[in-house]
Amino acid sequence: MNATANSTAHSTAHSTAHRRRGGTAEVVVPALPPIPSRFALAFSAGGRWAACLSAVGDRVTLERWNLARAVPSRRVFGGGTIASGSGRREPVDRHSRPLPLDDGRLLVVRAEADAHGAPAGHGTVVAAQAGHGGTTVGRSWWVPSMLAGYALASPGAPQTVVLVTVEDEHQSRIWELSLAGGTLEPVMAVPGALSGGVWLDGGRTLALDQATADHRADGIAVDLRERSWRRVWSVADATADRIVACDRRTRTLAVTTGRPGAEWTGALRIGLWSPGGGRVRFPAALNRPGTGMVPLTFDDTGAHLLVAEVAGAVSRLLVHTRADDRIEPVAVPPGTVGPPASWTGDRIHLRFSAPHVPPTLATAVVRGLVRGHRPPGAGWAPVRRAPDVAADWRTAELVELAGPAGPIEAIVYGGPRWRERRHLVLALHGGPLSAWRLEFEPLFQHLAAAGIAVVAPNQRGSTGYGARHLRAVIGDWGGPDLDDVVHLARGIALPRRDAGLAGPVVLGGSYGAYLALLAACHSPDLWSGCVALAPFTSAGGLYRDASAPVRDRVARLTRPDGGAGGDAEARAGRDVLRACAALTAPLLLAHGTRDEVIPVAHSRALRRRLLELGRTEGAGLDYLEADDGHTAIVQAWSPVLRTAVVRFCLAAGRIPVSTGEGR
Known part of the structure; x- marks a missing residue:
């Protein structure tokens, strides 16, 4: 722009x-300028190239970054097409996975979708390179059975390139791709769903994560020459064990382990495993109680492991030295960092985002590690040449608010006088075991651009604040977290009322939408409006109606019966369908007809119940359905939905709620 x-x-x-x-x-x-997103970041094996997808609206482009320069340069690939049925189409979409090769060429693996966005069951691999007129598509290969897939290229030359495809939850397949010969040949089928992938050598042996239908996850090694696989490490039948990074000099693996769901609670353990070295070692510095560390990558020497750690709403970047089990920080600006990452020489490249910086590639320069006589020096350079990063996006600050059981950290848009803004939104994150992070949020940017203050608290149940803060809501959905939300709203709403300002609008997506509805029902006098994006109406109802993976998560985070006791929820006031008679604030309700997490029937039932109680659609009740999935609605990807949310929040406090005698 x-x-x-x-x-x-x-x-x-x-x-x-x-x-x-x-x-x-x-x-x-x-x-508002078009909202960008950047995702599917990947690095070449040698660390010279990076590639990712960039989307603005419905347009998805392929980007390649040259990391060999002092300041990484970016090039957008565009203009190429590939054959598709009777016509032609662009080589990338949101379902694609790019991989840069060491020679600068790009591979794109694309799982095809049908007209409704559901997996079509087959896929395509495209080889592309930059030409003077745009993207040159060298070849494309059709993959007959593929729900998901990605490519992996070995280090060294010539590179061994494999395609890993998931055919269903019971079987995956490994293919070998010859760019020189133009062939794609199946190598072997492997039980379960394969993911991840690191090379243990120059191109013969590959380590992958294997997840079976019973949700067990183990690390396996695949010998491409022998066409065989074996389990290389597993802690227990009840744990999810994953391979994250490999030091190929010693074939040491960085691994994580924990019971299913440990990634939500911050209880993952980080281990180091070496062939012939016996059991996995769990260094003390990487497994300090109360920390949520995630290993990213080894450096060239294998002596250091890069680790990201969540500290409240921000990320920290740490370096672990294996020889003496020492952790040292790498200075990064406030924001979030995360995988994937590449560490070549003294340069670390990884994903970075901040409230005013859309997700982009960033570079940290670290020095002094080999000598070990001082902490890593830091030079930090988020790439700022892309037009989406150069835009004048709104920034936010971290604010500590008083809660009923202790301080609550919140991300706030609106400047130092945010409490005095004419319009204010209290935004609740999903989860429940999740958190707002200090990163770019498109919906918040649109709200802030309209002059609306946004307060995004990390109430009890949020990750990044220790086990006590997080575990408060396990088995108690709509309990301590609702207490925190109502307490914060009261502290905001009452002074605003005295100043002649409308109360806040409570907004949430997924679990946050359920919590927003409960807050609007239990304390109706505090709110000027409520926005619920893809809500469920009760934990028991979600357990009853959702797919098996969602049912498993509900069961782990509520009661052993999955919260299926409807009467108990009703008595506690945690069934929205039974509590909504008390709802007086205007309501905007939105759901996707293809929601794969929370069935659209939950929003339809709530709309129907409100109409029975006397609400009038269009006068205090706005109901929107979109032909889309869960994430698209919760994150308000659609400009139409995002604009509807902003318009509703601007009008809140002036919308009369029309009810009939049934109320």
């Missing part, structure tokens, strides 16, 4: 939110 467009959008955002037409106030949603 050019500077003129940025300036226009910025001035529009500061214009009045309400205009007069015919004596009535019309809500005007300010224009």
Whole structure:
């Protein structure tokens, strides 16, 4: 986007939110630059190249980064097409997985979807390279059976390239791709769903994660020459054991283990395993109680392991020295860092995001590690050449608010006088075991551009604040976390009422939408509106209606019966369908017809119940359905949905709630 467009959008955002037409106030949603996203980041085996997908609206492009330069340079691939049935189409979409090769070429693995976005059961592999006129598509290969897939390329030359495909939950297949010969040949089938992947040598032996239908996950080694596989490590039948990184000099693996769901609770253990070295070692520095560390990658020497750690709403970057089990920090700006990562020489490349920085590639320069006489020096350079990063996005600050059981950290948009903004949204994250992170949030950017203050708290149940804070809601959904939300709302709403300002709008997605509805039902006087994106109406109802993986998670995080006791939930006021008679705030309810996590029937039942109680659609009740999945609705990917949310929040406090005698 050019500077003129940025300036226009910025001035529009500061214009009045309400205009007069015919004596009535019309809500005007300010224009905003297109919201970017960058995902599916991957590195070449030698660390010289990176590739990712970038999407703005419905347009998805392929990017390649040259990491050999002091400042990584970016090139957008565009213009190529591949054969698809009777026509042609772009080589990438949101379902694609790119992989840069050491020679600069790119592979793109694409699991095809049908007209409704569901897996079509087959896929395509495309080889592309940059040409003077855009992308040159060298070859493409059709894969007859594939629900998901990705490519892996070995270190060294010539590179061995394999394609890993998941055919169903019971079987995966490994293929060998010859770019020189133009062939894609099946090598072997492996039971279970395969994921991840590190090379143990120059191109013969591959280590992968194997998940079986009973949700057990183990690490396996695949010998491509012998066409055989064997389990290389497993802690116990009840644990999910995964391979994260490999030091190929010593064939040492960095692994994680924990019971299913440990990644939500921060209880993953990090281990190091070497062939012939016996049991996995769990270094003390990598497994300190109360820390949520995730291993990322080894350096060139294998002496150091890069680790990311969640510390509240921000990430920390740490270096573990294997020789003396020492942890040292690498300075990074406030924000979030995460996998994947590449460490070559003194340069670390990884994903970075902050409230005003859409996800991008960042570089940290570390020095002094080999000498060991001082902590890593730091030079930090998020790539700022991409137009989405250069845009003038709103920033946010971390604020500590008083809660009923202790301080609650919140991410706040709106400046130091956010409490005095005319409009204010209290945003609740999903999960329940999740958290808001100090990263780019497109919906928050749109709200902030419209002059709306946003407060995003990490109430009890949020990850990154220790076991006590997190475990408070396990088995008690809508208990301590609801207490925190209502307490925060009361502290915000009452002073605003005294100043003649409307109360906050409570907004949430998924579990956060369920919690928002409970808050609006239990304390109706505090809110000027409620936005529920893909909610469920009770834990028991979700357990009854959802797919098996969701049922398993509900069962682990509620009661042993999965929260199926409807009467108990009703008595506790945690069944939205029974509690919604008390709801007086205007409500915006949105759900996807293809929601694979929370069935759309939950929102339809709530809408039907509110109409029975006397609500009038269009006057205090807005109901939206979209032909989309869970994530698209919860994150308000659609510009239409995002604009509807902003318009609703601007109008909240002025919308009369119409009810009939049935109320």
